[in-house]
Amino acid sequence: MKILWDLDGTILDTWPTLIEAFTVVAKKDLKYEEVLPHLKYGTAYDFYGVDKKKVTEFREIERTLPNDRKPLFPFVKDVLSSANANVLVTHRNRRSTEELLEHWNLGQFFEEVICPADDGYSLKPDIHAYKYLHDRYCLDVAVGDQSTDLIPARKIGLKTCSFREENEFADETIYCYSEFPYK
Numbered sequence: 001m002k003i004l005w006d007l008d009g010t011i012l013d014t015w016p017t018l019i020e021a022f023t024v025v026a027k028k029d030l031k032y033e034e035v036l037p038h039l040k041y042g043t044a045y046d047f048y049g050v051d052k053k054k055v056t057e058f059r060e061i062e063r064t065l066p067n068d069r070k071p072l073f074p075f076v077k078d079v080l081s082s083a084n085a086n087v088l089v090t091h092r093n094r095r096s097t098e099e100l101l102e103h104w105n106l107g108q109f110f111e112e113v114i115c116p117a118d119d120g121y122s123l124k125p126d127i128h129a130y131k132y133l134h135d136r137y138c139l140d141v142a143v144g145d146q147s148t149d150l151i152p153a154r155k156i157g158l159k160t161c162s163f164r165e166e167n168e169f170a171d172e173t174i175y176c177y178s179e180f181p182y183k
Contacts, residue, residue: 003142021062161180
């Protein structure tokens with residue numbers, strides 16, 4: 001099995017630190033449950049009236065929060081280690097991504113990592129990074145926690161697996177990697 005992965009909310013449970021960083025940038029006391037859907041689906045800046053120029057500040061604040069607070073999801077290393085190949089496309093910048101991969105000793109599992117902003121690709125759901133990786137590695141499935149992770153996979157003919165959330169673009173939905181259907 002050759003797998004294309006998302007990082008935030010898929011391999012690592014980073015939503016709590018992402019929301020914490022957003023509340024700092026927004027300068028508002030916001031509840032996790034209220035912010036999560038807005039941050040996850042790209043509407044947070046408009047909804048809370050935060051200047052979109054603050055994205056860099058938001059990313060830097062989140063990057064400086066301790067990596068121990070961004071844990072691996074249970075059993076994800078089992079899936080990574082059993083795959084024939086793993087590749088990653090994340091909206092994080094290269095520095096933050098490499099720090100997290102090193103902290104959790106994950107770099108060894110990935111053939112290639114693409115950070116679109118640093119690597120000359122458009123952000124997901126643009127298909128170009130996915131197509132490049134599929135052409136190079138003959139991928140089988142994409143795993144992500146958002147539509148933006150699954151839409152480009154569908155467009156290039158990959159199976160799709162949504163993690164922890166039902167999704168109209170998913171062939172499968174799992175809530176724990178012990179349930180991973182593709183072996």
